[in-house]
Amino acid sequence: MKNKSLNILQISAAKFYGGGEVHLYHLTERLIERGHNLTVVVKDRIVKNFKNLDTDLRSLPLKNVLDLFSLYNLVKIIKEKEIDIIHCHTGIDYWLGAMAKGIAKRGKVIATRHSLNSLGDSFAHKKLYKSIDKFIVVSNRVKEKIIDPDVILESKVEVVYNGVDINRFNPELIDSKSVKEEFEIKDDELIVGTVGRLGGNKNQELLIKAAAEVDNKKLKVKYLIVGDDVTNDKHYERKLKELITNLDLKDRVVLTGFRSDIPQLMKAFDVMVFPTKKEAFGIVAIEAMAMSKPVIASAVGGLKEIVTDETTGLLFSVDDKEELVKAMVTLLSKPELRERIGYKGCQRVMNNFTLSNMVGKIENIYLKLI
Structure with a gap:
């Protein structure tokens, strides 16, 4: 049976096109092939790296967690596109994605952790992490790093290893x-x-x-x-x-x-x-x-x-x-x-x-x- 076609918003505030962004490119490309509707939001400086994708590609400043202009536009996208999944890939995205979900009152927020950097431990950070529906981590080492019995339960974290394009690397x-x-x-x-x-x-x-x-x-x-x-x-x-x-x-x-x-x-x-x-x-x-x-x-x-x-x-x-x-x-x-x-x-x-x-x-x- 064919899976349901989802409306998916991918967000990355990355400043440079590195490993995490390569991951995002290939994930988007393959999800489109599987029949899903993708919208990708990135900073202007890396837009060129995603231009070959057959998707709704947009650039926003994604400056910081108080970037109201980006937040407003993300809410608008979520409502207009009837977004089901809000997939965030950097720390700034976690905040903006979670807040946009709360304002738009729709979508599930997924945060992928691509790095071993420590998560914030303030009251506001803990509240943010509890509002995220699922964490994806790229290795068990990252999983060990982020699990906190009072904030991020193990059941909320899934390990999904990055994948290589075996057609390109053949x-x-x-x-x-x-x-x-x-x-x-x-x-x-x-x-x-x-x-x-x-x-x-x-x-x-x-x-x-x-x-x-x-x-x-x-x-x-x-x-x-x-x-x-x-x-x-x-x-x-x-x-x-x-x-x-x-x-x-x-x-x-x-x-x-x-x-x-x-x-x-x-x-x-x-x-x-x-x-x-x-x-x-x-x-x-x-x-x-x-x-x-x-x-x-x-x-x-x-x-x-x-x-x-x-x-x-x-x-x-x-x-x-x-x-x-x-x-x-x-x-x-x-x-x-x-x-x-x-x-x-x-x-x-x-x-x-x-x-x-x-x-x-x-x-x-x-x-x-x-």
Whole structure:
């Protein structure tokens, strides 16, 4: 029997297009395919990232919890569109979505928690959390972080892992020749890559320091650090460039800047490194695993739920350069181990982390609330 078609409002006050917004894009895209009516409200600076969606796309300031202009317009949308589900993705959205529901007197509010940041504990915050109908979290680690027996009951929280688009991240359909040509990768060179916004939490500097300790005479390696520094002063990017120069790594480490061809880049990687200091989930890790690439990741947050150490990847202690060097040398020097771990990682993604699984679980949460 076909599920009921729902009127769904997606809200995100995110300032940048990152992992949470990629999640929102794919969720919206797949919900439309399933016959639901979607309205998406985001800040003006990331509207361009959603323009390809066949949906009612709107931009609002979504400045803060006292943004009456945005609140007024959200109430208007909820009433005019007869919204059933108000799905919020950042802290500001939780407030605006819950208040808009109260004023419009319709809809169920769902809040997805994409980060490990602590929730507020004021009286007003506690009242807000009680008014939210359901919390979705992207890992069990996030669930542990937000459950409070006096405010957010465990029964109100559902874990739904992020999913990867296995059609886009399909190693059988992708060629990496252009990437190797662009970055002048020789046939006897291996590639270690990392993907993510440049910043202290993503910890790309650890990979650069580790690269300096890998014997380049025994292992010829190029390092591709993919991502851009979205801050105005580019402080972290300048820090990385200075580090590369000081460690005499200019011929081995490349800062690629922002790239849209992530599947092609990952296809070229021999090893994917994820040196983050804190991570609620780690969607880049499952993208690399879907591409059958062995992943080396910090043993932190949701990454410990994604990567099974020594089976579907290798884990190392957060910010531990020696452990990272050891893991890289192990994989770089053993092609059969890279292949075996890459294969098992891909199988784990197919069984647990597909976009279809994610969307199906979220759709079921919606339907149970109506």
